[in-house]
Amino acid sequence: MDSARSNPSEPAGSLQSRGYHITVDDGRESFFALSIEDASSEDAWLMSDTVVALDGMR
Template sequence: MAPAESNVPVQPEPLESHSYRITVDDGRESFYALSIEDASSDDAWLMSDTAVALDSMQ
């Protein structure tokens, strides 16, 4: 078996983050979400609806 090759660049691009307020049920319910994305890849992203603030994630 050969070792796996990494496809991660030596100098990775910085990640981008976006925050959203998502409203559902015709405006009766809403929640906040945080998205962290690698702009160079459509498949590299993470979205969380549990983070209220970045400070609380430390």
């Protein structure tokens, strides 16, 4: 597995973000998820189910 490296001479990729409200168990359980993706790569993404609101992180 390659380690992630930052190259300051290369321009940053275009990041896209999406928020989801996911429901499971026939509606008995639900949670929020946040996805951040690099539009130029199918392998560069991050998904978190721990953040409900960014204001709550302060």
